[in-house]
Amino acid sequence: MGHIELRGMDEDDDDAVFEMMRDPDAVAMTAFTADDPDDRDAFDAWLASKRAAPSVALHVVTESGGFAGTAAAFTTDGDREVSFWIARHAWGRGVASAALRLLIAREPERPLFARVPAHNAAAIAVLTRVGFTEVSRDPAYAPGLGRDVDEVVFALLPAVDGA
Template sequence: MAHIELRDLDDDDLDAVFEMMRDPQSVEMAAFTASDPDDRAAFDAWIARERGSDAVTLFVVTERGGFAGTAAVFTVDGDREVTFWIARHAWARGVATSALRLLIAREPIRPLFARTAAGNTRALAVLEKCGFTEVSRTTSFAPGVRREVEEVLLTLLPALDGA
């Protein structure tokens, strides 16, 4: 497996992140995305808000030093939540699993939460490999696919002492 690292997001990464997040197959899998993935002005405004928020820690995932995706930890209603998005060229090689393991090792707060579209079986498998378990399912409108989609909420609980 290739060497995977997390590093801070730089301005030079923004074009790669935008292109990754507008890939039609990726948008279909993620579902809960921007309503218009091709709107660069909306992307720029969103990423500026994310980068400027104290509640968000955003990383670039690299594979052998090259761009392979993004990973982040953020706060929603007082809960810490993780997210990751891996570029299609890096799929099916363990990049997501390695990146998520690095991310959760950096985040001390537990429980830690994650959400994914129920149909995104790859993301569900990665989350489960990393110790997340399903908490609940809800159905809501997913802007990226313009329809109702089932979303899975998962959690990573604190390790038991002596485990």
């Protein structure tokens, strides 16, 4: 693994993000994706809405200066959530864990939440490695798979004084 950093996402990143988010293997692992990952117009509209939302913090994950994925924080129904998507070339080398540690260091609110499909063992390992714990599990429709899967909600809880 090279040196991992987060930087703000800008329009020059859009093509790389689009290509990463339409990788069929990644879509199957992530499951909770766009209805049609190949629809560039829908992607552009979705990304524009995220950029316009004041509660959304979009970041590019870089490894030794090169594009390695995305990380984001956002508020949904009053809960602060985080997400990450790592490009295939950076899988399995600790990039996601390093990026998530950087992201949660920037997000002081606790608890922080994250959601993943139960079959995504890699994302679950990353979340637990950095201190998230499972708080619920329920079936939900996953557009990337076209069917219901178990969605697992994780939380990073506030530190307990004296622990």
